[in-house]
Amino acid sequence: MSGDHTHGAHDVRADHDDSLTYYQAMEIAVRELLIEKGVLTAGDVRRQIETMDARGPQVGAIMVARAWVDAAFKQRMLEDGSAAARELGLQIGPLKLIVVENTPDVHNVVVCTLCSCYPRALLGLPPDWYKSRSYRSRTVREPRAVLAEFGTVIPDGTRICVHDSTADMRYLVLPRRPEHTEHLDESGLAKLVTRDSMIGVSVIET
Amino acid sequence: MTDAHTVTFRAGDRVRVRVAHPIGHVRTPYYLRGKGGVVERICGSFPNPEELAYGRNGLPARPLYRVRFLQRELWPDYAGPPTDVLEAEIYQHWLQPEDAPP
Numbered sequence: 001m002s003g004d005h006t007h008g009a010h011d012v013r014a015d016h017d018d019s020l021t022y023y024q025a026m027e028i029a030v031r032e033l034l035i036e037k038g039v040l041t042a043g044d045v046r047r048q049i050e051t052m053d054a055r056g057p058q059v060g061a062i063m064v065a066r067a068w069v070d071a072a073f074k075q076r077m078l079e080d081g082s083a084a085a086r087e088l089g090l091q092i093g094p095l096k097l098i099v100v101e102n103t104p105d106v107h108n109v110v111v112c113t114l115c116s117c118y119p120r121a122l123l124g125l126p127p128d129w130y131k132s133r134s135y136r137s138r139t140v141r142e143p144r145a146v147l148a149e150f151g152t153v154i155p156d157g158t159r160i161c162v163h164d165s166t167a168d169m170r171y172l173v174l175p176r177r178p179e180h181t182e183h184l185d186e187s188g189l190a191k192l193v194t195r196d197s198m199i200g201v202s203v204i205e206t
Numbered sequence: 207m208t209d210a211h212t213v214t215f216r217a218g219d220r221v222r223v224r225v226a227h228p229i230g231h232v233r234t235p236y237y238l239r240g241k242g243g244v245v246e247r248i249c250g251s252f253p254n255p256e257e258l259a260y261g262r263n264g265l266p267a268r269p270l271y272r273v274r275f276l277q278r279e280l281w282p283d284y285a286g287p288p289t290d291v292l293e294a295e296i297y298q299h300w301l302q303p304e305d306a307p308p
Binding site for chain 1: 233234235237249250252255270272277280281285286287289290291292293294295296297
């Protein structure tokens with residue numbers, strides 16, 4: 001076999017990251033300037049990314065599981081979501097949280113038509129589909145069809161409440177506790193809670 | 207007292223989103239403009255995002271409401287049950303009493 005490997009003879013799949021968008025170039029330029037001027041270090045940037053990556057649905061699940069086992073806490077959570085998160089010692093920063101409860105009568109689903117507002121302190125980074133134009137435009141227009149595409153069929157007797165996260169509030173759905181979970185303790189319950197159930201595009205199955 | 211506008215609507219009040227098309231950063235979706243709904247709750251007062259977006263302080267703060275709309279009133283051909291609703295946050299300066307002239 002020849003050592004001079006060339007690509008002339010066959011096609012090469014194109015890389016997806018071989019050109020920068022305007023805002024990618026802007027981010028690199030600003031970041032490099034901030035580092036060059038000593039405002040922050042590359043380590044600071046990496047640590048902040050690590051902090052953001054450490055947030056995830058397991059944090060929101062703590063709130064949900066507590067609400068399932070403690071009716072008084074649930075009541076406080078529905079009245080003031082931010083205060084309830086802080087009561088559990090969750091680091092939510094300036095988050096203004098509204099928790100909406102799924103019941104047999106109402107199913108809640110969250111969308112941000114204008115951008116991608118999302119309770120990141122409790123759920124981490126939003127999934128790509130949450131930021132897509134399709135999800136954002138269709139969820140307000142035909143929520144039942146969108147939910148069905150997630151495998152979530154809501155009976156006509158259950159009202160759908162779409163929450164368009166247009167301004168300063170962020171939303172967490174309190175999913176219904178699945179049946180046959182009486183034997184589980186709070187941490188066992190928390191493991192059942194999925195990201196999508198807290199956005200409201202799915203329900204928790206057992 | 208100039209750090210916040212007075213709250214003029216209460217939970218349960220019927221309101222209508224103003225029809226306006228200002229240029230710039232606006233947090234009132236097009237599909238809700240001109241639509242009538244009910245104030246679900248008062249969220250508090252916040253600096254005006256239409257000012258914050260351009261580096262100004264956004265003060266005095268603007269009352270923010272969650273307004274509930276019937277889907278059937280947002281979309282004439284809405285396919286779901288008539289009880290389906292949508293809730294969104296709307297700043298006070300985008301709201302008027304539902305029966306006020308547009």
